[in-house]
Amino acid sequence: MSAAQKPIRLPPLKALRVRTPNGKPERPCMAIMSSVLSCWASAGYSIAGCSQVEQALRICMDGPRPAAPRKSEVNYHLARFKDKLTYPEKKRR
Numbered sequence: 238m239s240a241a242q243k244p245i246r247l248p249p250l251k252a253l254r255v256r257t258p259n260g261k262p263e264r265p266c267m268a269i270m271s272s273v274l275s276c277w278a279s280a281g282y283s284i285a286g287c288s289q290v291e292q293a294l295r296i297c298m299d300g301p302r303p304a305a306p307r308k309s310e311v312n313y314h315l316a317r318f319k320d321k322l323t324y325p326e327k328k329r330r
Contacts, residue, residue, distance in 0.1 A: 253315035266297040
């Protein structure tokens with residue numbers, strides 16, 4: 238039998254959902270900020286030793302924000318297909 242004729246069997250679910258379909262958002266300045274903080278911690282907050290890293294952080298923070306990624310449509314399609322799924326019947330005693 239083909240997959241189109243045989244129904245998909247899943248345990249009873251309240252909703253079919255993917256929790257984070259897009260994954261975590263990318264933070265481009267986070268690595269530079271952590272290097273600034275570690276430089277300050279090691280140099281004792283001196284301006285002379287960390288000026289290049291601070292400048293890189295300023296450039297990153299002042300730059301344009303990256304475009305937001307397109308929202309995933311997987312949960313919309315899962316909700317559409319939920320009605321077409323069949324669940325196994327409970328065994329009677």
